[in-house]
Amino acid sequence: MTITTVRAVCPHDCPDTCALLVTVDAGVATAVRGDPDHPTTAGVLCTKVARYTERTYHADRLLTPLKRIGKKGEGKFERISWDEAITTIALRLGAIAATDPQAIVPYSYAGTMGLVQGEAMASRFFNVLGASQLHRSICASAGGTGYTYTIGKRIGTDPEQFQNAKLILIWGGNPIASNLHLWMRVQEAKRRGAKVIAIDPYRSLTAEKCQQHIALLPGTDAALALGMMQVLIADDLIDHDYVARHTTGFEELKVRAAEWPPERVATTCGISAEEVITLAREYGQAALRGEGVAIRVNYGLQRVHGGGMAVRNIACLPALVGAWRNAAGGILLSTSDSFAKNKQALERPDLARPVRTINMCSIGDDLLREASPEFGPKIAALIVYNSNPVAVAPESGKVMQGFAREDLFTVVLEHFQTDTADYADIVLPATTQLEHVDIHATYGHLYMMANNAAIAPMGEAKPNTEFFRLLAARMGFDDPCLSESDETIAASAFDKSNPRAVHFDWESLKRTGWQKLAVPDAPFADGGFETPSGKCEFYSAQMLADGFDPLPAYIPPYESVASNASLGSKYPLAMISPPARNFLNSSFVNVASLRATEGEPHLDIHPEDAARRAIGDGDTVRIFNDRGSFEAKARVTDRARKGLVVGLSIWWKKMAADGKNANEVTSQRLTDMAGGATFYDVLVEVEKK
Ligand SMILES: Nc1nc2c(c(=O)[nH]1)N[C@H]1C(S)=C(S)[C@@H](COP(=O)(O)OP(=O)(O)OC[C@H]3O[C@@H](n4cnc5c(=O)[nH]c(N)nc54)[C@H](O)[C@@H]3O)O[C@H]1N2
Ligand SMILES: Nc1nc2c(c(=O)[nH]1)N[C@H]1C(S)=C(S)[C@@H](COP(=O)(O)OP(=O)(O)OC[C@H]3O[C@@H](n4cnc5c(=O)[nH]c(N)nc54)[C@H](O)[C@@H]3O)O[C@H]1N2
Ligand code: SF4
Ligand SMILES: [Mo]
Numbered sequence: 001m002t003i004t005t006v007r008a009v010c011p012h013d014c015p016d017t018c019a020l021l022v023t024v025d026a027g028v029a030t031a032v033r034g035d036p037d038h039p040t041t042a043g044v045l046c047t048k049v050a051r052y053t054e055r056t057y058h059a060d061r062l063l064t065p066l067k068r069i070g071k072k073g074e075g076k077f078e079r080i081s082w083d084e085a086i087t088t089i090a091l092r093l094g095a096i097a098a099t100d101p102q103a104i105v106p107y108s109y110a111g112t113m114g115l116v117q118g119e120a121m122a123s124r125f126f127n128v129l130g131a132s133q134l135h136r137s138i139c140a141s142a143g144g145t146g147y148t149y150t151i152g153k154r155i156g157t158d159p160e161q162f163q164n165a166k167l168i169l170i171w172g173g174n175p176i177a178s179n180l181h182l183w184m185r186v187q188e189a190k191r192r193g194a195k196v197i198a199i200d201p202y203r204s205l206t207a208e209k210c211q212q213h214i215a216l217l218p219g220t221d222a223a224l225a226l227g228m229m230q231v232l233i234a235d236d237l238i239d240h241d242y243v244a245r246h247t248t249g250f251e252e253l254k255v256r257a258a259e260w261p262p263e264r265v266a267t268t269c270g271i272s273a274e275e276v277i278t279l280a281r282e283y284g285q286a287a288l289r290g291e292g293v294a295i296r297v298n299y300g301l302q303r304v305h306g307g308g309m310a311v312r313n314i315a316c317l318p319a320l321v322g323a324w325r326n327a328a329g330g331i332l333l334s335t336s337d338s339f340a341k342n343k344q345a346l347e348r349p350d351l352a353r354p355v356r357t358i359n360m361c362s363i364g365d366d367l368l369r370e371a372s373p374e375f376g377p378k379i380a381a382l383i384v385y386n387s388n389p390v391a392v393a394p395e396s397g398k399v400m401q402g403f404a405r406e407d408l409f410t411v412v413l414e415h416f417q418t419d420t421a422d423y424a425d426i427v428l429p430a431t432t433q434l435e436h437v438d439i440h441a442t443y444g445h446l447y448m449m450a451n452n453a454a455i456a457p458m459g460e461a462k463p464n465t466e467f468f469r470l471l472a473a474r475m476g477f478d479d480p481c482l483s484e485s486d487e488t489i490a491a492s493a494f495d496k497s498n499p500r501a502v503h504f505d506w507e508s509l510k511r512t513g514w515q516k517l518a519v520p521d522a523p524f525a526d527g528g529f530e531t532p533s534g535k536c537e538f539y540s541a542q543m544l545a546d547g548f549d550p551l552p553a554y555i556p557p558y559e560s561v562a563s564n565a566s567l568g569s570k571y572p573l574a575m576i577s578p579p580a581r582n583f584l585n586s587s588f589v590n591v592a593s594l595r596a597t598e599g600e601p602h603l604d605i606h607p608e609d610a611a612r613r614a615i616g617d618g619d620t621v622r623i624f625n626d627r628g629s630f631e632a633k634a635r636v637t638d639r640a641r642k643g644l645v646v647g648l649s650i651w652w653k654k655m656a657a658d659g660k661n662a663n664e665v666t667s668q669r670l671t672d673m674a675g676g677a678t679f680y681d682v683l684v685e686v687e688k689k
Contacts, residue, residue, distance in 0.1 A: 015444020063459025173298025227265030237284025239322025249539020292328025306555025308673025367402025
């Protein structure tokens, strides 16, 4: 056999969605490179995926179906055939569905971002079955909603424009770790003389490379944005023409912003009034000079009570100063809505019945709930794919208790025996991106992406879609959409009637690997916001109708020393657990070379906070609150501001010395908007072990 190169796509939950070139030698993938011709990938991969063959050919890959023979969580399994697995699952789900199919719950997130191996066939199956719906809110729903109220759609500055900016705010993101290819553009902007400012409670890898770092308290970003508005308005650093033509509610906003003078903001955010004033002035002055003034707002800041409102406030800033006029200005949260996904064809929502929706962030509580008129039936079965909830869902003491229920039937489709797979009744081996076909939209650039299968499935692994096709057939579901091939699904993924995707054609996309959407360079240079008013909404009537303050506001964290004094006296330290550079959520933790680089679970703590607790660098510490505890090795460092501890995540529990991770202490409380997770809204105490 000859050596071939196959065009593929990185499937991971990362905004960069890189174009890959896979070298295949005699049926074996020998190397994975970044496509040098794809403009955003530019031939560069992160440390994780540069070693992709290590993950694909890992000795621990699940290669056959398994059934549990030990206790739940113990990890003892024996091999079974696919036929036995499908028969067992069909019988069990059939029996539950005969009483109430809503007792069956899918649990999935973005293990793969592929539109085919993600929700397409799975959603069709669960819709026909009548299972509960899952609200996939664990990551971005709050910020996405706040942004949408303001700007209309998750559309923003083209990342390929960032190198032309003169001022860049990296707000609640750590792109060196989690958005490498945007960072490459930011670096280029810096080389061309741009100033880059990080707004982050933690001196992340990125913050330390910026010219300025504003280390505010977690969960206070909404107040900082209000303070910026106050200064911009007081100093008249406003693009009055843009505001008049393309925004709503400027007069009301003036009154609201006046409530947030720099001193008040400084106290709320734990920074100086000078920092607020200078930030606002530099921002407004550069924009009014017509320079590219870009905000990269990421999801870090919306994992708190007021996360939706915080993103909403920040999303108002570019319109105030007219930053959208310059293609290198504006704001970028996500590019998701630039893609004309054909959800109807992919997921067939028309097949769904009116059923309840389970929020994936409260799976801990919900697994432990009895049947009731409000809740509906007790959860009797969980089908988990593309996710590792026992490691990633909040308040994992409860999650584990739920998964340990003897009367719960759990199926897990996975590449590896994760913390979650240990609780399964049946574990099924899934193919990886190198072994199946898929098509991708992204949330960090503007290219439609095709993934060709590079190698044959390993062992008896099957694509997620094939599992659902087999199960549907065994359960007697005969809707033709339940037997559609992956290729057919991919070919329907984008809506050609949308002007952005008129040129979409699966056959040619497969050959080229990537194709840019037809979008303008500067999306809102002349307005055109897809809000109810067609304008950027400083005042949002929709928010009022939905029960929110219609104007930018500050919603304090649930758990902070300032917002909850009694909790704060018991647990005085705020804890955040943002992504580690060498892991992708909990994926890659089991790749030895990457785990070796991260070392072991750490907790960064400020020298003063450490001294007060007699904690020395390298000590093992216990981090705890009323929900639980976990252990980590202390790093005494002023990277963490005073009053804050940072545990980079997400470790597999079974690979930590104490069998636990940061989610022992995180909370199931939800964000202001769209039921999002509040992973970074947590108070803890830390003690030397
Ligand atoms: N290497 C790597 N890359 C990843 C991931 C990963 O796990 N590892 N995860 C992927 C996923 S799922 C996502 S959603 C994306 C985006 O992931 P995000 O969750 O947006 O993560 P980061 O870009 O790491 O940025 C988070 C930053 O926000 C900061 N932060 C925490 N709380 C606050 C706050 O209240 N205010 C402000 N201003 N900052 C705060 C943290 O200190 C951290 O530096 O990254 C993706 N890329
Ligand atoms: N403490 C704390 N917790 C967090 C976060 C945090 O910052 N701090 N971040 C949160 C965020 S932003 C997110 S997005 C979630 C992420 O949570 P998840 O989406 O659960 O992400 P992963 O932990 O990467 O788990 C994905 C799993 O899917 C599997 N997988 C990959 N591809 C396939 C496939 O094709 N088929 C099948 N069947 N399986 C596949 C992988 O092997 C992996 O085990 O975690 C959240 N949890
Ligand atoms: S994880 Fe992100 S940066 Fe790494 S290869 Fe995948 S898309 Fe690119
Ligand atoms: Mo995420």
